[in-house]
Amino acid sequence: MSSAVLLAGCGGGGAEIEKTAPGPRIEGASAERLAGLSDEVARRLETGDACGAAEAAVQLRDGVSEAINDGAIPTIYLEDLSGFANELEAQIPVCAEKPPPGEKKNKDKEKENDKEEGDD
Amino acid sequence: MTRYVTERTLGRGGMATVELARDEQLGRKVAIKRLFGSLSGDEDFRERFLREGRMAARLSHPNIVGVHDVGEEDGVPYIVMEHVEGETLADLIARKAPLDPDRAVDLVLQICAGLEHAHAAGLVHRDIKPQNLLVRSDDTVKIADFGIARPLDGTQMTQAGTVLGTAAYLAPEQALGERVTGAADIYSLGAVTYELLAGRPPYQFESLVELTVKQREGPPPPLPGVPAELEEVVLRCLALEPEARPRSAAALAHELAGASPEPPTEVLPEPGVTAATEVMARPGRTVRISRRLQLAIAGALLAAALAGGLTLGLRQEEDPEVPPAQPARVDTLPRGETPAESARLLAEWLRARAG
Numbered sequence: 001m002s003s004a005v006l007l008a009g010c011g012g013g014g015a016e017i018e019k020t021a022p023g024p025r026i027e028g029a030s031a032e033r034l035a036g037l038s039d040e041v042a043r044r045l046e047t048g049d050a051c052g053a054a055e056a057a058v059q060l061r062d063g064v065s066e067a068i069n070d071g072a073i074p075t076i077y078l079e080d081l082s083g084f085a086n087e088l089e090a091q092i093p094v095c096a097e098k099p100p101p102g103e104k105k106n107k108d109k110e111k112e113n114d115k116e117e118g119d120d
Numbered sequence: 121m122t123r124y125v126t127e128r129t130l131g132r133g134g135m136a137t138v139e140l141a142r143d144e145q146l147g148r149k150v151a152i153k154r155l156f157g158s159l160s161g162d163e164d165f166r167e168r169f170l171r172e173g174r175m176a177a178r179l180s181h182p183n184i185v186g187v188h189d190v191g192e193e194d195g196v197p198y199i200v201m202e203h204v205e206g207e208t209l210a211d212l213i214a215r216k217a218p219l220d221p222d223r224a225v226d227l228v229l230q231i232c233a234g235l236e237h238a239h240a241a242g243l244v245h246r247d248i249k250p251q252n253l254l255v256r257s258d259d260t261v262k263i264a265d266f267g268i269a270r271p272l273d274g275t276q277m278t279q280a281g282t283v284l285g286t287a288a289y290l291a292p293e294q295a296l297g298e299r300v301t302g303a304a305d306i307y308s309l310g311a312v313t314y315e316l317l318a319g320r321p322p323y324q325f326e327s328l329v330e331l332t333v334k335q336r337e338g339p340p341p342p343l344p345g346v347p348a349e350l351e352e353v354v355l356r357c358l359a360l361e362p363e364a365r366p367r368s369a370a371a372l373a374h375e376l377a378g379a380s381p382e383p384p385t386e387v388l389p390e391p392g393v394t395a396a397t398e399v400m401a402r403p404g405r406t407v408r409i410s411r412r413l414q415l416a417i418a419g420a421l422l423a424a425a426l427a428g429g430l431t432l433g434l435r436q437e438e439d440p441e442v443p444p445a446q447p448a449r450v451d452t453l454p455r456g457e458t459p460a461e462s463a464r465l466l467a468e469w470l471r472a473r474a475g
Contacts, residue, residue, distance in 0.1 A: 020472055021469070021472035021473050023473065024473070024475075025473055025474065025475020026470060026473045026474055026475060027474075027475060028474045028475055031470045031471060031473060031474035031475070032470075032471070032474060034466075034470050035466075035467040035468075035470040035471045035474075036467075038463045038464070038466040038467040038470065039463070039464065039467045041459070041460075041463040042460045042461075042463035042464045042467070045458070045459055045460035045463065046460050053459075057463075061132075065132065065156070068156050071161070077473075078135060078156075080453050081453065082132060084453045084462075084466060086132060088459060088462055088463060088466070091459040091462070092459055093459075
């Protein structure tokens with residue numbers, strides 16, 4: 001079991017604090033994937049991209065459910081973690097729907113593909 | 121489950137999803153609770169969930185959410201329940217609390233009626249909290265999730281520090297892992313009543329240790345603007361010792377009805393409660409706790425520390441193996457002031473627990 005450990009810095013004259021929380025562990029890959037999604041929610045919000053944040057929050061919520069179903073989350077964290085993910089999703093500011101930026105490009109591409117298929 | 125056609129997901133909890141569905145045979149809306157796959161794989165838990173679901177199905181009372189059906193589909197157990205149109209008491213509290221004492225008492229009397237019925241049938245709820253109490257638009261209250269197994273005993277979850285929201289309503293003996301009786305439900309209902317009247321739970325705390333200490337120190341702050349008799353009944357529900365609380369839900373109903381400024385016209389049948397008042401602690405008086413309970417508290421704190429949820433304030437020089445002193449604190453998910461901050465904190469929280 002790990003805990004907050006104070007490590008004296010070597011030679012640098014400073015101290016480095018390594019923060020590892022106590023308690024049961026979340027399966028590493030799942031924890032990192034969910035943390036990445038959570039960072040993505042934060043990044044989108046910080047750049048004012050509410051739509052992107054909402055999308056990332058949904059992915060985070062689904063990711064949490066998936067991780068729970070995969071047994072990657074210790075039982076003691078289930079309620080709090082899934083509650084947090086639901087809560088976070090609900091807190092994202094309303095996203096003003098805009099046409100997806102790639103739509104026109106995709107349509108152009110579809111036309112191109114049709115043309116290619118027609119050429120065959 | 122061709123009989124039930126799912127319309128939409130109503131919610132997602134820590135252990136299950138709840139769906140709104142239509143019962144095609146009876147032509148009515150129902151709520152279906154399905155366990156998450158990971159919990160379904162636990163044979164013991166699945167069995168307990170189904171067994172207790174069947175027990176809950178035996179209860180038939182206007183103040184209890186009815187269980188219509190219990191079963192399994194592809195190894196995933198489910199419970200089909202009455203669908204209640206309305207809101208949770210938590211929503212009502214968020215909108216309206218503190219409530220007028222008369223209305224609060226009216227609501228709590230209904231919960232007493234439901235609890236009395238269940239206790240008489242031998243079922244203890246174990247998780248009475250505003251989120252499990254549903255209020256219809258006509259002010260009818262229904263207790264949800266009766267007798268449905270939790271993934272872990274509430275104690276263990278609280279010791280690990282994940283459900284502080286629930287801990288606010290947990291009876292002290294329940295938080296310590298002792299045998300739970302109907303008195304635990306009375307405590308929880310007292311905490312709910314307090315919140316209805318005060319607009320906040322009885323104790324403000326950031327850790328289980330802090331909650332336990334505050335519970336031992338004495339009753340919560342007085343309830344301003346609440347008739348003294350009513351306040352006394354509520355505080356007695358919150359007594360540390362189970363035997364100091366109103367002896368039954370029916371007894372509580374009678375006391376509340378007597379203490380209400382506008383006594384309701386109908387209360388539960390007269391219970392045999394003469395002895396109850398003899399052992400009740402008075403509000404404002406420090407409640408003495410038994411040696412047994414003191415030992416149990418110490419044991420629970422130690423267990424919590426071993427579970428990794430707490431860091432006890434032990435001095436490092438006394439034992440070099442013990443980590444530096446930290447404020448006693450239950451490890452729970454931190455919230456930021458903005459959603460972005462919360463999301464960053466969640467990322468840190470996850471990485472700190474990656475195994």
